[in-house]
Amino acid sequence: MKIIDFLKDYQMNTLINCIREQGPISRVELSRRLGIPQPTVTRMTEKLIQEQLVIENGLGNSSGGRRPVLLSINSTCFYSIGVAIGRSAVKMAITDLCGNMISYQTKETSNQESIIDIIDYIKDHIEKILVEEEIEPSKLLGIGVGIPGPINESSEGFITIPNFYDVRNVPLRRILQNAFSLPVILDVNANVAALAERWFGRGVRCNNFVYIMADAGIGSGIIINGELYRGGTGESGFIGHSTVDMFGEQCHCGNFGCLETFVSTTKVVMNVQKQLVMKGLKNSGENLTFDDIVHFLQIGSSITQNVVEEAGKFLGVGVANVISFFDPEMIIVGGRLVELGDLFIDSLRKVVQSHVIGYGGKSTPIIVSDFTDGVVLGAAALVIIEAFTYCMDNSKVYEN
Numbered sequence: 001m002k003i004i005d006f007l008k009d010y011q012m013n014t015l016i017n018c019i020r021e022q023g024p025i026s027r028v029e030l031s032r033r034l035g036i037p038q039p040t041v042t043r044m045t046e047k048l049i050q051e052q053l054v055i056e057n058g059l060g061n062s063s064g065g066r067r068p069v070l071l072s073i074n075s076t077c078f079y080s081i082g083v084a085i086g087r088s089a090v091k092m093a094i095t096d097l098c099g100n101m102i103s104y105q106t107k108e109t110s111n112q113e114s115i116i117d118i119i120d121y122i123k124d125h126i127e128k129i130l131v132e133e134e135i136e137p138s139k140l141l142g143i144g145v146g147i148p149g150p151i152n153e154s155s156e157g158f159i160t161i162p163n164f165y166d167v168r169n170v171p172l173r174r175i176l177q178n179a180f181s182l183p184v185i186l187d188v189n190a191n192v193a194a195l196a197e198r199w200f201g202r203g204v205r206c207n208n209f210v211y212i213m214a215d216a217g218i219g220s221g222i223i224i225n226g227e228l229y230r231g232g233t234g235e236s237g238f239i240g241h242s243t244v245d246m247f248g249e250q251c252h253c254g255n256f257g258c259l260e261t262f263v264s265t266t267k268v269v270m271n272v273q274k275q276l277v278m279k280g281l282k283n284s285g286e287n288l289t290f291d292d293i294v295h296f297l298q299i300g301s302s303i304t305q306n307v308v309e310e311a312g313k314f315l316g317v318g319v320a321n322v323i324s325f326f327d328p329e330m331i332i333v334g335g336r337l338v339e340l341g342d343l344f345i346d347s348l349r350k351v352v353q354s355h356v357i358g359y360g361g362k363s364t365p366i367i368v369s370d371f372t373d374g375v376v377l378g379a380a381a382l383v384i385i386e387a388f389t390y391c392m393d394n395s396k397v398y399e400n
């Protein structure tokens with residue numbers, strides 16, 4: 001990524017990331033935290049200010065002398081585009097460097113459409129947004145794309161994704177790069193949402209956590225030592241397809257009794273519908289939506305409450321397994337199922353308390369994501385992370 005070549009210098013990279021994470025921060029404090037002599041910090045920050053990546057942003061508290069000038073990231077110096085291509089919707093956003101969404105668009109899609117039509121739609125929209133928001137294309141770092149996994153990309157760049165716009169042996173990254181003339185980074189949606197938490201959300205100050213995406217499917221993104229763990233073959237985190245009952249219902253993956261055959265937005269809707277029909281409160285022909293379920297909860301439907309509690313228990317089993325495997329510092333739950341509120345999450349927490357053996361694991365904080373669309377934000381973060389990450393291969397010595 002052309003942009004910030006000089007950030008690939010180790011010392012400069014450490015400095016900018018300290019400003020990003022701890023800012024607003026004074027030069028004296030930067031020098032103290034990083035162990036870099038103050039004159040060097042001053043020269044380096046001048047370069048960052050000159051490149052408009054950092055701005056002077058108010059005055060700090062004095063420790064006797066003059067009040068120090070504070071430095072922050074200039075969030076509007078560059079922008080990133082995040083796109084979430086789901087099976088039933090395409091969502092996209094432009095964010096600044098601090099993850100603030102400048103513009104957000106969503107469109108329902110049919111999984112029967114061609115991926116090329118979807119990409120054309122995204123392209124048209126991005127062009128429109130850039131004009132509307134008066135953002136110069138040269139300020140775009142790239143495009144991050146979150147898609148359902150697994151992404152088994154061949155060395156030639158061909159991928160096949162099950163049940164996804166008929167994507168079979170398609171060089172998706174190349175198609176996107178050609179369409180946008182920008183660098184494109186692809187990743188699995190749960191990984192991407194975990195990165196959004198790590199960079200902008202509840203996981204900013206936490207180095208080891210697991211993000212659970214509880215939605216139409218169940219996925220997870222694992223952050224270890226501050227970084228996303230992708231596994232040996234890039235297929236980590238598919239907890240939705242961990243087996244809960246090997247004699248259970250068949251999952252769309254072909255196996256039987258996967259976690260997501262017990263809990264998902266679809267399953268909750270289906271279970272409420274089934275109960276209402278059984279009790280003669282509804283005709284079998286009327287199809288409910290997930291929004292209906294959220295509404296039923298708000299008006300105190302006991303049938304819905306029971307289904308939601310049960311769903312929480314099943315996800316609790318999955319989360320308890322994750323805690324037993326990884327002993328993370330915390331679990332962050334996101335996705336549409338968290339719209340089911342405290343009833344759902346408390347039911348999940350109870351199962352974790354009773355199923356995790358270790359005393360520490362039982363008290364693992366289980367918190368709810370603040371983001372309504374972590375995948376889009378995380379997709380934008382993919383690009384920002386790439387820009388802000390020190391890469392040994394590209395290292396250059398920063399000249400004082």
Ligand SMILES: [Zn+2]
Pocket residue numbers: 240241251252253254255258
């Ligand atoms: Zn499965």
